[in-house]
Amino acid sequence: MNPGFLYHFGKFVQWFPQIFSKPENGRMYYKEVVRQMYDIGVGSLMIVFVISIFIGAVTAIQFAYQLGNSFIPPYYIGYIVRDMAIIELAPTFTCLVLAGKVGSNMAAEIGGMRQKEHIDAMEIMGVNTSSYLVMPKLIAALIMIPVLVSISALISNFGGYLASVATGYYSHSEYVQGLRSFFVPWNVVMMYVKAISFAFILTSVSCYQGYFVKGGSIELGEASTRAVVYSDILILIADYIIALVLTV
Amino acid sequence: MIRAENIFKSFGDNHVLKGIDFTFETGKTNLIIGKSGAGKTVLLKILVGLMNPSEGHVWYHDRDLTQMSKEETRELRxxxxxxxxxxxxxxxxxxxxxxxxxLDMFTNRKLKEKVERVNYCLEEVSLGGINKKFPSEISGGMQKRVGIARAIVLEPKYLFCDEPNSGLDPKTAIKIDELISEITKQHNITTVINTHDMNSVMEIGEKICLLDAGKLAWEGGKEEVMNTTNKTLEDFIFASPFLQRLRARALGSD
Incomplete structure (x- = not known):
């Protein structure tokens, strides 16, 4: 195993409890949480909307192609798009994309503050910067990313509808019948478990990369890249583990 | 009062500070000077607790910064x-x-009181009326003053300034020096300035510590600088032929 990984894992584990120390001023943290919720939530709506439409549309087209002239009833298309979106594509795809958008932003924001001595300035004032800079982001992500994933699941179904009904492959009633068939509420639980886990991963990894950045603009760029790459890899590993644990 | 006691700092095999001792008195403007790479910034970071020394102690009156818990350090800050x-x-x-x-972070004052305090601090640094401007909209000298206003807003007992004159024209630099000196006297605080600006040394250096290769090469007041026989200080302060001529003239006229 790469010793660098163990070093960073140990450093991360040591650093992490500092994030959850008592805030110096609850109101300041609250304001920061609201600001982050807006940035993460509203700021990511458009990209989530676009990818979700295509997730649903491509899933519908692909399965329509797979089903072909088989004996599987046509209404299954709605059922397949719905479950694919809820169980896998909405949480995983959305969070992979958010790791790129939100994660890199967090790493760059905190890393930039480190380089401009803003973090040192706050430390001198007596602010617990690990807590003030990371905790609001973490709370905001844990609230907003599941909301974005829910929206993504909803819009994916709409994307599937557009690709299959609006293009004339299937009828409205067939698609809707599929959407209403074989619904398993546990799948929604699984979606939220994934969304929350992925939100935690992408936020904490990105903040860690930004907080401990050293050097200049090149290193900051590298830290942003690492934030995305490591978040994506860990999200995929977590996806596998969650699927294994919650479906077996 | 701030006292550094036998401070050592190493980064691997690179020994940056090699046993520094000094005392900075309350109500005085104390300067740490030295060539680039002499260890000034590392020493300042150790003094404010952003870095731990490899050995030694930093005393704020009777409180040892190096032995404080994180909570105690935050309290001191x-x-x-x-x-x-x-x-x-x-x-x-x-x-x-x-x-x-x-003020937002550490006090429960009402907004009106906080704004009054901000305005007072801005007046202190002669910048009244620029409340709504962003840092990018004001000059470097004004940014320095805003930095000073922020540093004094909680009425500190200790003020640290890292290269306060860097990037400023000589006239603005002198104004910043005077401002820091005035604030030090007015509020009776212990001020520590890290600089290599000769004007600062000669104008406001009540206590000057010269660092050279990680060691304390000389300490004294600005009055003693002109007559010094310390070779390291002479080389540092009167580095240019122009300053050497000035000094010779000043000593000659004395």
Whole structure:
């Protein structure tokens, strides 16, 4: 195993409890949480909307192609798009994309503050910067990313509808019948478990990369890249583990 | 009063500080001077607790910074203000929000009281009326003053300034020096300035510590600088032929 990984894992584990120390001023943290919720939530709506439409549309087209002239009833298309979106594509795809958008932003924001001595300035004032800079982001992500994933699941179904009904492959009633068939509420639980886990991963990894950045603009760029790459890899590993644990 | 006791600092095999001892008195403007790479910034970071020494102690009166818990350090820092070399003003906040930040974070005062305090601090640094401007909209000298205003907003007992004159024209630099000196006297605080600006040394250096290759090469007041026989200090202060001629003339006329 790469010793660098163990070093960073140990450093991360040591650093992490500092994030959850008592805030110096609850109101300041609250304001920061609201600001982050807006940035993460509203700021990511458009990209989530676009990818979700295509997730649903491509899933519908692909399965329509797979089903072909088989004996599987046509209404299954709605059922397949719905479950694919809820169980896998909405949480995983959305969070992979958010790791790129939100994660890199967090790493760059905190890393930039480190380089401009803003973090040192706050430390001198007596602010617990690990807590003030990371905790609001973490709370905001844990609230907003599941909301974005829910929206993504909803819009994916709409994307599937557009690709299959609006293009004339299937009828409205067939698609809707599929959407209403074989619904398993546990799948929604699984979606939220994934969304929350992925939100935690992408936020904490990105903040860690930004907080401990050293050097200049090149290193900051590298830290942003690492934030995305490591978040994506860990999200995929977590996806596998969650699927294994919650479906077996 | 701040006392450094036998401070050593090494980064691997690189021994940056090699046993530094000094005492900085309350109500005085204390300067740490030295060539680039002499260890000034590392020493300043150790003094404010942003870095731990490899050996030695830093005393704030009777409290040893190096032995404090994180909570105790944060408590002490309520008494510390610092002006950074690059100002470290938060770009996305206005001047008022920058100065108000410590008040927002650590006090429960009403907004009106906080704004009054901000205005008072801005007046102290002769910058009244720029509350709503962003740091990018004001000059480097003004940014320095805003940095000073933010550093003093919580009425600190200790003020640290890292290269307060860097990047400023000589006239503005002198104004910043005078401002820091006035604030030190007015509020009776212990001020520590990290600089290699000769004007600062000669104008406001009540106590000067010269670092050379990680060691304390000389200490004294600005009055003693002119007549020094210390070779390291002479080489540092009177590095240019122009200053050497000035000194010769000054000593000659004395």
């Amino acid at each position: 309520m008494d510390v203000g610092m002006l950074f070399q690059g100002n470290a003003l938060f770009d996305s906040m206005t001047v008022e929000e920058n100065i108000r930040f410590p």
